[in-house]
Amino acid sequence: MSNELVWDRPEPPSRPSPTPLSRDLIVSAAIRLADEGGLDEVSLRKVAAALNAGPMRLYGYIETKDELLDLMVDDVYGEIALPEPGTEWRAALTRIAHSMRTAAKRHPWFVDLLGGRPHRGPNSLTYIEATLATLDGKPEFPTIDHVLGAVSAVMAFVHGAVRNEITEAREEQASGMTEEQWQAASGPYMQRMLATGRFPTLAKVMYEAEHTSAGPLFDIGLSYVLDGIATRHTPA
Amino acid sequence: MSNELVWDRPEPPSRPSPTPLSRDLIVSAAIRLADEGGLDEVSLRKVAAALNAGPMRLYGYIETKDELLDLMVDDVYGEIALPEPGTEWRAALTRIAHSMRTAAKRHPWFVDLLGGRPHRGPNSLTYIEATLATLDGKPEFPTIDHVLGAVSAVMAFVHGAVRNEITEAREEQASGMTEEQWQAASGPYMQRMLATGRFPTLAKVMYEAEHTSAGPLFDIGLSYVLDGIATRHTPA
DNA sequence: CTCGTGGCGATACAGTGTATTGAACGATAC
DNA sequence: GTATCGTTCAATACACTGTATCGCCACGAG
Numbered sequence: 001m002s003n004e005l006v007w008d009r010p011e012p013p014s015r016p017s018p019t020p021l022s023r024d025l026i027v028s029a030a031i032r033l034a035d036e037g038g039l040d041e042v043s044l045r046k047v048a049a050a051l052n053a054g055p056m057r058l059y060g061y062i063e064t065k066d067e068l069l070d071l072m073v074d075d076v077y078g079e080i081a082l083p084e085p086g087t088e089w090r091a092a093l094t095r096i097a098h099s100m101r102t103a104a105k106r107h108p109w110f111v112d113l114l115g116g117r118p119h120r121g122p123n124s125l126t127y128i129e130a131t132l133a134t135l136d137g138k139p140e141f142p143t144i145d146h147v148l149g150a151v152s153a154v155m156a157f158v159h160g161a162v163r164n165e166i167t168e169a170r171e172e173q174a175s176g177m178t179e180e181q182w183q184a185a186s187g188p189y190m191q192r193m194l195a196t197g198r199f200p201t202l203a204k205v206m207y208e209a210e211h212t213s214a215g216p217l218f219d220i221g222l223s224y225v226l227d228g229i230a231t232r233h234t235p236a
Numbered sequence: 237m238s239n240e241l242v243w244d245r246p247e248p249p250s251r252p253s254p255t256p257l258s259r260d261l262i263v264s265a266a267i268r269l270a271d272e273g274g275l276d277e278v279s280l281r282k283v284a285a286a287l288n289a290g291p292m293r294l295y296g297y298i299e300t301k302d303e304l305l306d307l308m309v310d311d312v313y314g315e316i317a318l319p320e321p322g323t324e325w326r327a328a329l330t331r332i333a334h335s336m337r338t339a340a341k342r343h344p345w346f347v348d349l350l351g352g353r354p355h356r357g358p359n360s361l362t363y364i365e366a367t368l369a370t371l372d373g374k375p376e377f378p379t380i381d382h383v384l385g386a387v388s389a390v391m392a393f394v395h396g397a398v399r400n401e402i403t404e405a406r407e408e409q410a411s412g413m414t415e416e417q418w419q420a421a422s423g424p425y426m427q428r429m430l431a432t433g434r435f436p437t438l439a440k441v442m443y444e445a446e447h448t449s450a451g452p453l454f455d456i457g458l459s460y461v462l463d464g465i466a467t468r469h470t471p472a
Numbered sequence: 473c474t475c476g477t478g479g480c481g482a483t484a485c486a487g488t489g490t491a492t493t494g495a496a497c498g499a500t501a502c
Numbered sequence: 503g504t505a506t507c508g509t510t511c512a513a514t515a516c517a518c519t520g521t522a523t524c525g526c527c528a529c530g531a532g
Contacts, residue, residue, distance in 0.1 A: 043488065054512050056490085065489065115399045116348070118407050120426065125435055132437040144445045147437075152397070153457030157389065160396030163351045164388075171354050190356065199361055201368035201383070209380045221389030228464030279519065290481050292521085301520065474532085481526085488519065494512090501506080 019052055023061045026051065027071045031107065034072065039109040042068075066117065073113045074121025079103050082130040090226050092134035096127075097158045097222055104162045108170065111163045131155070140233040150229045157225045165214045255288055259297050262287065263307045267343065270308065275345040278304075302353065309349050310357025315339050318366040326462050328370035332363075333394045333458055340398045344406065347399045367391070376469040386465045393461045401450045 029050045033041045044065060048055045062068050081099040083092040104110045119128075131154075135147040194203045212220075255261075265286045269277045280301060284291045298304050317335040319328040340346045355364075367390075371383040430439045448456075 044490085045488080056513085057511055059490080060510075112352070115403045118403065120429075122429070125429060125438065129435040129438045132441060136437045136440070144437075144440050145448060148441055148445055149448070149453060149456045150460070152400075152453055153393065153460045156396035156400055156457055157393045157461070158396065159399065160392035160394065161388075163395065163399075164392055167351045167354065193356075193358070193361060199365040201372045201380075202361065202365045204372070204380050205368060205384055209384055212381060212385070217385060217388055220385045221392055224386070224389045224464030224468065225393070225461055226464070227467055228460030228462070231463055231467055232460065280521085281519080292482085293480060295521080296479075476531085477529090479526105479528090482524085484523080485521090486519100489517095491514105491516080493514075495510105496512100497508100497510080499507085499509100502504085 021051060021053065021057065021061060023071065026058060026061055026068065027075055030068055031072050031075060034109045035107055039112055042072075042109075044068075069113055070117055070121060073110065073117075073119060074123045076103055076107050076110050077119065077121065077123035077127045079106070080127055082127070083134065085133065087134070089134050089138055089140075090230070093131070093154055093226060094222065096131055096134070097154065097218075100158055101162050101165075101218060104166060105169075108166050111159075111166045114159055114163070140230075146233065150233075153229065154222075154225055157221060161218050161221055165218065168214070257287060257289065257293065257297060259307065262294055262297055262304065263311055266304055267308055267311060270345045271343055275348055278308075278345075280304075305349055306353055306357060309346065309353070309355060310359045312339055312343050312346050313355070313357065313359035313363050315342070316363055318363070319370065321369065323370070325370050325374055325376075326466070329367070329390055329462065330458065332367055332370070333390065333454075336394055337398050337401075337454060340402060341405075344402050347395075347402045350395055350399070376466075382469070386469075389465065390458075390461055393457060397454050397457055401454065404450070 026047060030042050030047045033046060033050060044058055045055045047068075048058050058068075062071075080103045081095070083095040087095070104114075119125075131151050132147055135141045135150055136144070141147045141150065190206075193199065194206065262283060266278050266283045269282060269286060280294055281291045283304075284294050294304075298307075316339045317331070319331040323331070340350075355361075367387050368383055371377045371386055372380065377383045377386065426442075429435065430442065
């Protein structure tokens with residue numbers, strides 16, 4: 001064989017500093033990508049690239065992409081601040097609800113994954129445990145079934161409310177304008193629809209409502225749920 | 237050129253009966269696929285194949301895949317039975333909630349799309365209109381903001397509850413067993429977790445609770461929300 | 473018969489998750 | 503010191519996605 005062209009040989013491996021990896025590194029890289037660009041930005045290739053690694057290297061630490069997503073979800077559960085044990089139950093549930101909401105706002109992709117797969121990670125289990133514990137043992141909730149019913153209701157409301165709120169926020173951000181200018185954004189189509197007169201109440205909402213911002217609306221809804229629970233469980 | 241082999245020529249086009257297409261046909265084919273095999277089964281190629289068409293043909297009727305998904309969502313909204321106008325507000329909201337729930341159970345993929353994109357289709361607008369109309373004008377809800385607050389709360393609960401329920405159902409179906417055998421399904425992992433003693437309340441739920449099935453649990457939660465709204469809005 | 477024209481299929485491209493393969497490395501056995 | 507082995511990772515490959523582009527073919531107008 002000749003040895004011409006030896007100089008522009010493709011320079012053997014010479015690993016570009018093969019950073020040591022770990023599940024946590026991978027997960028936090030994925031979370032960073034998702035926070036910045038949404039869930040679409042989380043592909044195994046991109047996550048690997050962010051860690052100076054080839055895509056296949058991740059499979060040494062992770063079984064499948066769904067597993068990565070599960071790990072990301074559990075990581076966010078770990079961020080949710082929980083109330084001190086012993087807090088009065090209404091205050092405790094309110095705190096949990098608010099923590100969940102702020103965590104979801106910090107990681108908008110979280111709600112997309114919420115409820116997609118079951119949450120059995122250690123952090124999500126402690127989250128659920130803490131939530132159940134706020135009611136367990138209180139005299140107003142004599143059996144575990146009472147506890148479960150109330151907690152399910154609160155969780156359902158929180159999940160739904162947060163999801164709706166995030167969706168709305170994404171939409172506003174996408175069109176780059178506030179809710180008050182919204183009717184102009186979605187423009188001709190909504191104008192025409194409302195003009196048909198088939199949606200009078202909706203029109204009233206669009207034109208007359210004060211457009212209470214999402215925060216207070218969340219609190220109002222939450223207090224409805226908690227009130228409902230309280231009135232059912234205080235025989236007085 | 238020779239003309240041997242003429243007989244096994246690939247038989248020129250001879251369109252296999254170019255069925256006339258329409259948005260509705262495409263949408264209902266997509267819905268059928270999704271009902272049977274989940275959202276993953278809805279790819280433009282598969283939908284097209286179900287209609288004896290090439291993938292690109294769909295683009296004559298549809299701008300993008302997201303548009304198809306939006307159309308599917310709106311179609312489901314169209315299935316949701318709405319209460320007669322004039323029904324007492326608690327009954328009306330209860331009816332809407334139940335209709336939404338049964339529609340979501342008929343089309344489990346619906347909840348995955350709920351809140352992913354805004355719902356501005358004609359059917360979803362009439363759904364929202366009907367929901368708002370149940371409270372508008374009632375003396376207990378003097379301003380449109382009161383209406384909006386209450387409706388938002390109910391909707392948030394319903395969305396969250398349905399989503400959680402569907403997720404759980406999917407999971408049960410995936411592992412092929414009922415909630416009562418569930419602890420055996422998720423098996424060693426959950427066993428170990430519960431055995432750590434770090435989740436006493438959760439353990440109580442798993443072992444002691446009656447496991448009220450989803451239907452009644454939904455009703456309990458809904459009545460919490462409605463009770464909360466009622467007590468806030470009846471000054472008596 | 474000829475000539476657009478427009479609908480539609482084939483092809484192509486960039487991207488995805490993942491299976492398989494093969495090469496390079498460190499450690500161990502003689 | 504050399505040979506072998508097992509691990510670690512990168513490269514390649516495959517099936518699949520949504521969509522842009524191109525070119526063919528049937529049909530209607532002149």
